[in-house]
Amino acid sequence: MSTPQPSAERRPRGASVDLSLAPHAAPADEDVVEQKEGEIGPTGRPLRFIPEPPLIAHHGPAKVLAVCNQKGGVGKTTSTINLGAALAEIGRRVLLVDFDPQGALSVGLGIQPHHLDQTIYNVIMEREVDVENVIMRTNVADMDLLPSNIDLSAAEVQLVAEVGREHTLVRTLRPVMDRYDYVLVDCQPSLGLLTVNALAAADGVLIPLECEFFSLRGVALLIDTIEKVRERLNPKLEITGILATMYDPRTLHSREVMARVVEAFGEVVFDTVINRTVRFPETTVAGEPITSWAPRSSGAKAYRSLAREVIAR
Numbered sequence: 610m611s612t613p614q615p616s617a618e619r620r621p622r623g624a625s626v627d628l629s630l631a632p633h634a635a636p637a638d639e640d641v642v643e644q645k646e647g648e649i650g651p652t653g654r655p656l657r658f659i660p661e662p663p664l665i666a667h668h669g670p671a672k673v674l675a676v677c678n679q680k681g682g683v684g685k686t687t688s689t690i691n692l693g694a695a696l697a698e699i700g701r702r703v704l705l706v707d708f709d710p711q712g713a714l715s716v717g718l719g720i721q722p723h724h725l726d727q728t729i730y731n732v733i734m735e736r737e738v739d740v741e742n743v744i745m746r747t748n749v750a751d752m753d754l755l756p757s758n759i760d761l762s763a764a765e766v767q768l769v770a771e772v773g774r775e776h777t778l779v780r781t782l783r784p785v786m787d788r789y790d791y792v793l794v795d796c797q798p799s800l801g802l803l804t805v806n807a808l809a810a811a812d813g814v815l816i817p818l819e820c821e822f823f824s825l826r827g828v829a830l831l832i833d834t835i836e837k838v839r840e841r842l843n844p845k846l847e848i849t850g851i852l853a854t855m856y857d858p859r860t861l862h863s864r865e866v867m868a869r870v871v872e873a874f875g876e877v878v879f880d881t882v883i884n885r886t887v888r889f890p891e892t893t894v895a896g897e898p899i900t901s902w903a904p905r906s907s908g909a910k911a912y913r914s915l916a917r918e919v920i921a922r
């Protein structure tokens with residue numbers, strides 16, 4: 610017996626279905642309880658005050674940070690956009706690299722990546738395509754984007770046959786390294802060849818870690834992979850920090866996971882912790898970073914504090 614099929618007019622038509630949401634108005638100011646220096650923070654350590662770093666006169670060569678965790682939905686893209694915007698706010702020139710074929714980073718900045726003629730895929734796979742012509746300005750001053758879309762999924766297979774396949778991203782970024790202070794690479798949720806390329810190009814890895822039990826289990830494997838890349842491909846690679854995301858101070862589970870993460874990884878865990886709040890999914894709909902959409906929200910403040918920690922490290 611055949612399974613009943615929806616009639617042609619009721620059958621969804623994939624990419625042609627419009628699933629967009631109307632953006633909300635930006636929220637009114639939130640009552641953010643400011644924590645003071647020396648008070649015990651969510652990590653169980655006393656909070657350290659990091660002053661805003663001075664402006665810099667000369668830019669580049671960029672520090673490359675891979676925002677990486679093979680677990681999906683842990684806040685990689687959210688952290689890439691908002692850390693980037695917070696670094697740009699304090700005068701750093703930032704390039705965001707969308708290195709995930711889902712193109713969520715591009716979407717989060719209000720770009721429809723499936724409409725683009727050229728993306729990072731073309732720069733990687735076609736020698737004649739100039740990276741400078743594919744980089745786009747964003748609505749955030751001093752923050753540019755190298756976009757991606759589903760085409761990038763083919764690169765993972767096509768690169769396998771290439772000589773120096775792990776260093777493709779390094780070669781791609783080389784011509785623009787002097788134009789930026791930070792290049793943040795939003796990795797896809799896997800430890801495949803694209804992620805290895807990001808790690809081979811990076812000075813540091815920023816690991817967003819959702820405050821949830823299953824998230825802990827994958828981190829050991831990620832750290833093993835980072836060690837292997839350091840030994841075999843990129844001796845300068847370091848773990849810049851582990852960022853606890855989606856923390857809910859009201860739940861015992863969140864607090865227990867946080868305590869375990871700090872116990873296991875110590876000082877590598879950033880003091881800054883990103884709370885779970887609906888503001889982040891809302892910013893994706895608005896297509897802009899939280900630092901401009903809800904500049905006085907606790908989420909915006911948290912990413913500004915992360916930017917200061919990243920610079921200080």
Ligand SMILES: Nc1ncnc2c1ncn2[C@@H]1O[C@H](COP(=O)(O)OP(=O)(O)OP(=O)(O)O)[C@@H](O)[C@H]1O
Nearest residue numbers: 681682683684685686687798855884885886889890
């Ligand atoms: N602190 C937060 N509080 C609540 N929701 C969040 C928070 N951070 C991110 N989100 C939401 O969780 C979802 C996943 O976040 P995000 O896309 O940043 O994760 P990701 O690790 O990049 O995912 P993927 O692995 O699919 O690339 C998104 O809907 C995002 O808006």
